[in-house]
Amino acid sequence: MTRQLFTLLAILLCAIGFSLGFGVRTLMPAASKPIAGAQKAFAPPPETAIPAGPLGEEVALGRSIFTDTGNAAPDFVGNDLKCSNCHLDAGRRANAAPLWAAYGLYPQFRTKNGHVNTFAERVQECFKYSMNGKAPPAGDRVLVAVESYAAFLATGAPHGVKLTGQGYQKLPKPPSPADYGRGQAVFVATCARCHGADGNGQRSEGQVIFPPLWGPRSYNWGAGMGDLQNAAGFIAANMPQDHPGTLTNQQAWDVAAYIDGKPRPQDPRFTGSVAETRTRYHDTAQSAYGKTVDGVLLGAAAVVR
Numbered sequence: 001m002t003r004q005l006f007t008l009l010a011i012l013l014c015a016i017g018f019s020l021g022f023g024v025r026t027l028m029p030a031a032s033k034p035i036a037g038a039q040k041a042f043a044p045p046p047e048t049a050i051p052a053g054p055l056g057e058e059v060a061l062g063r064s065i066f067t068d069t070g071n072a073a074p075d076f077v078g079n080d081l082k083c084s085n086c087h088l089d090a091g092r093r094a095n096a097a098p099l100w101a102a103y104g105l106y107p108q109f110r111t112k113n114g115h116v117n118t119f120a121e122r123v124q125e126c127f128k129y130s131m132n133g134k135a136p137p138a139g140d141r142v143l144v145a146v147e148s149y150a151a152f153l154a155t156g157a158p159h160g161v162k163l164t165g166q167g168y169q170k171l172p173k174p175p176s177p178a179d180y181g182r183g184q185a186v187f188v189a190t191c192a193r194c195h196g197a198d199g200n201g202q203r204s205e206g207q208v209i210f211p212p213l214w215g216p217r218s219y220n221w222g223a224g225m226g227d228l229q230n231a232a233g234f235i236a237a238n239m240p241q242d243h244p245g246t247l248t249n250q251q252a253w254d255v256a257a258y259i260d261g262k263p264r265p266q267d268p269r270f271t272g273s274v275a276e277t278r279t280r281y282h283d284t285a286q287s288a289y290g291k292t293v294d295g296v297l298l299g300a301a302a303v304v305r
């Protein structure tokens with residue numbers, strides 16, 4: 001009897017230890033669940049905590065690259081977006097892929113490129129795809145500054161733990177499959193007033209005031225926002241900007257299918273064939289690349305302005 005109890009206890013302890021150990025491993029898949037104890041929202045330090053001296057200068061430079069990317073890092077940007085258009089509140093907002101939650105999750109294996117990525121490489125990828133630009137080379141000032149800013153925002157955050165608010169909300173599947181036509185109706189009623197009827201955003205006195213959602217100055221086909229699940233999660237939590245959280249789950253998926261069913265710049269991994277590029281990089285229900293939507297074969301025509 002005592003022996004049985006002892007065995008039971010040992011098994012229980014092992015199980016607890018295993019699940020905890022599993023949760024805090026650094027090289028964990030991105031989709032693993034938050035562990036108990038990481039539930040409390042993490043608060044990044046305020047701007048005023050940026051230290052004086054060379055480190056603080058680097059952090060501040062990283063912040064300006066993050067929020068004014070085209071002006072602060074023009075060599076690496078090929079569109080009208082800023083990092084902070086998708087990583088809101090200068091990379092601070094939960095459920096908008098905040099930097100404080102990202103920093104401690106690297107090195108991380110990513111199925112997207114099939115190897116372990118450092119944090120720097122993850123940033124390079126957003127330059128290449130989301131910014132439709134060029135990856136700053138390893139050790140480049142731009143990369144080091146963005147890393148410094150992310151490290152500053154993550155001050156005091158546990159390493160290797162998936163924090164609440166990390167990434168974009170994983171929105172449950174909609175009641176009926178995401179639909180381009182219904183999405184268009186949502187777009188016209190709810191989004192066009194800011195992002196423009198043509199989805200190309202709006203400028204005033206040379207400045208982009210509302211970022212483009214598709215077209216030649218938006219993210220390219222390789223970007224994470226081109227994945228329906230990411231776009232729906234971002235939109236549900238953060239858009240419309242002045243009334244976030246007001247769309248139904250169905251509306252968020254439908255409007256995501258609409259904007260991600262529009263032409264945008266070519267995937268930089270383009271092999272020369274749309275069909276082959278789809279098979280290699282977009283062979284999922286979450287991507288419309290290589291499909292014909294609204295009479296347009298997505299990925300086929302050059303999208304330039």
Ligand code: HEC
Nearest residue numbers: 081082083086097102122123126127130167219224225230
């Ligand atoms: C068009 C929207 C968009 C823009 C602009 C953008 N990103 Fe991202 N970023 C994303 C998406 C979507 C993901 C998540 C991708 C995924 O999970 O597949 C992401 C992920 C990241 C991550 C990893 C987050 C995590 O929790 O693992 C980092 C770091 C990052 N971006 C940095 C940047 C930087 C730096 C810039 C500017 C140079 C930038 N991003 C511009 C959409 C964007």
Ligand code: HEC
Nearest residue numbers: 084085086088190191194211212213235239240241242255
């Ligand atoms: C009140 C104006 C406004 C409305 C309405 C609005 N947005 Fe936005 N949206 C913005 C602004 C501003 C940003 C950039 C946020 C930032 O930089 O802080 C943005 C960013 C975005 C982004 C990421 C950046 C990009 O260009 O890809 C997406 C995607 C997006 N909005 C989709 C939508 C959708 C879908 C709707 C309708 C459901 C919508 N927005 C309604 C103002 C608006």
